[in-house]
Amino acid sequence: MRIAIYPGSFDPITHGHLDILKNASELFDKVIIAVAHNGAKTGFLTTEERVKLIKESIKDMPNVEVDSFEGLTIEYAKKHGANVLIRGLRAVSDFEFEMQLSQTNSALCSDIKTVFLTTKPKYNFISSTTIKEIWKNDGDISKFVPEPVYNYLKTKSPRE
Ligand code: ADP
Secondary structure, three states, X not given: OOEEEEEEOOOOOOHHHHHHHHHHXXXXXXXXXXXXXXXXXXXXXXXXXXXXXXXXXXXXXXOEEEEEEOOOHHHHHHHOOOOEEEXXXXXXXXXXXXXXXXXXXXXXXXXXXXXXXXXXXXXXXXXXXXXXXXXXXXXXXXXXOOHHHHHHHHOXXXXX
């Protein structure tokens, strides 16, 4: 069984992430989307909120599960018997960081390979960071995020 882990912040999950997930779910038997919990850093949404919104957004992908984890991604992947880590690439600017990360993970455990995926061009530019900026300034984010995220953020005040 080919198990892939898709780790990240997903703060919040976007159509870009979902497109990567869809591609991964067609390539692997099981994909675990794993929200990295960083106790030292407060994000925009809590880890619980992110997990809940992801769960609601992946209902049409039966071989995708959502989870959260703390600590090293590679240790989490080993514990779950994963063969692959999925990461997404948008532009050259992602490349340097992602390359370093994949080589570090490979040095820690050479059995687990990193696979890079891209999205359809229409989702390529989307990032959680820009979505948060648009939302904080009362802009329309409906094109960039799945419906559960859009509906949830409508209930939240940007000043919270
Ligand atoms: P992290 O904090 O680990 O970068 P993110 O939630 O920002 O977590 O992203 C998780 C992964 O998804 C990263 O590999 C990132 O490059 C990728 N990704 C995010 N948005 C897109 C997109 N629109 N197209 C391609 N890859 C993306």
